[in-house]
């Protein structure tokens with residue numbers, strides 16, 4: 001995981017100078033189609049390494065980033081794309097600063113007082129390559145934070161998303177990240193398990209190949225091609241009606257289909 005630092009010192013949240021004792025990590029996703037970190041994260045004149053950060057993040061010329069006063073939101077980090085198109089994490093508040101990310105839940109409590117938070121920059125939510133990179137980076141960042149603060153990601157309520165927080169009464173009613181992960185067959189249980197694997201050193205990036213058990217698990221943009229291959233008897237699966245297709249194979253079939261080879 002590539003981790004940069006660009007503290008949002010001009011955000012009103014930073015200026016409150018309030019700290020928390022972190023008891024967990026809350027994962028958010030932005031709800032807007034813009035995977036670029038520069039949309040949200042920009043240095044100001046006083047930011048250490050400003051020129052290098054601008055070159056790495058890219059320049060936001062719309063003045064809508066979060067390093068400015070007048071916003072009622074601020075998170076501890078972002079996961080998204082750098083100017084060169086690769087995916088990275090950037091720290092935007094001291095990890096034990098009290099963030100403004102969860103709002104208040106039905107219990108009257110707020111995860112702002114307990115959880116470190118980061119936003120995953122959403123794209124159009126249909127690109128499996130970007131999803132895999134963002135998901136992996138988010139899991140690595142969460143693992144790093146859990147290790148740093150002695151948190152057990154498998155423990156109830158430690159690693160949660162915004163919607164989990166809502167259901168637990170400690171956050172406002174936002175759907176993130178369930179608007180995104182399930183499109184690729186994953187949810188927060190998978191995410192927590194991934195964080196556990198990373199912390200135990202069992203997870204290597206090479207093992208990240210995604211498999212789809214049934215045709216209904218195959219994302220829509222691959223499904224036509226897979227269906228054609230099944231119809232032609234070219235794909236028989238592993239018995240009991242299961243296909244167990246790797247994403248690589250789905251992609252290959254989709255390319256063949258575009259070439260007209262499956263018609």
Ligand SMILES: [Zn+2]
Pocket residue numbers: 027028029101162174176
């Ligand atoms: Zn959120």
